[in-house]
């Protein structure tokens with residue numbers, strides 16, 4: 189029987205389950221047998237796969253994590269193992285594979301497509317760091333979690349007239365920091381895409397706001413900048429304001445996906461199956477100005493990422 193498979197790879201993201209569900213349901217709807225592959229690409233090497241039915245994906249739409257588990261497979265970077273995985277797919281009549289993950293996972297999807305198994309990749313990462321798409325599955329949930337946490341931090345910063353430095357995830361990408369910073373009314377937002385100077389971009393902003401009566405401060409630091417503990421010490425030393433640092437960490441990776449992530453994951457999952465049903469592979473599904481589109485994987489990986497400088501300026505105009 190004609191078959192499809194689906195796997196999740198790389199760091200997990202809320203909404204991956206919603207995407208898995210969409211692929212399984214749309215695949216069965218289109219007449220395919222659909223397999224779930226466990227632990228990313230490793231499942232194809234270890235033959236760790238299971239046939240899914242309509243009910244295998246019941247009650248997962250609202251759950252964080254990934255029921256298929258995930259891994260960052262080093263082995264799969266080698267041609268020998270890519271061939272092995274392709275042979276295994278052929279032995280099961282798998283005509284297409286949906287890969288949900290970040291750009292590391294896209295490279296695996298390209299390799300497997302070249303080895304004869306058409307793959308379609310979905311952007312699944314909280315970081316929103318994929319150039320070809322306006323949006324990655326998990327981004328909205330991660331930010332909403334961060335906002336909820338930072339609102340709590342603000343309560344205690346306010347009670348104590350303190351400054352709180354909060355480090356959010358995003359790897360080399362400042363998008364989580366930027367939007368979260370706007371949503372919590374941060375005094376300063378430090379991201380890897382914009383050169384910063386602590387005196388100009390943090391200390392003087394705090395002094396100016398202090399002069400107008402502000403007594404507690406939130407400073408958002410993107411993971412790609414790092415050093416939040418040192419930044420916190422510096423602020424305390426330079427301003428005399430008691431300062432604490434919090435690294436939010438993996439709370440941002442979990443939790444029930446927001447409406448936006450569930451709907452986006454569903455639309456992208458269905459679009460991936462539509463392509464594979466036409467025999468089209470080596471593509472990435474993306475969101476572009478509100479529409480679902482797709483790109484060749486190499487073309488997608490070569491696109492330069494643009495930081496939203498206008499949004500950064502918006503943030504700076506209101507956090508005064």
Ligand code: F6P
Nearest residue numbers: 199313314315357358359411441
């Ligand atoms: O890509 C998601 C992400 O959470 C990044 O924001 C972060 O840099 C990285 O993964 C953390 O990886 P790990 O889960 O291996 O600690």
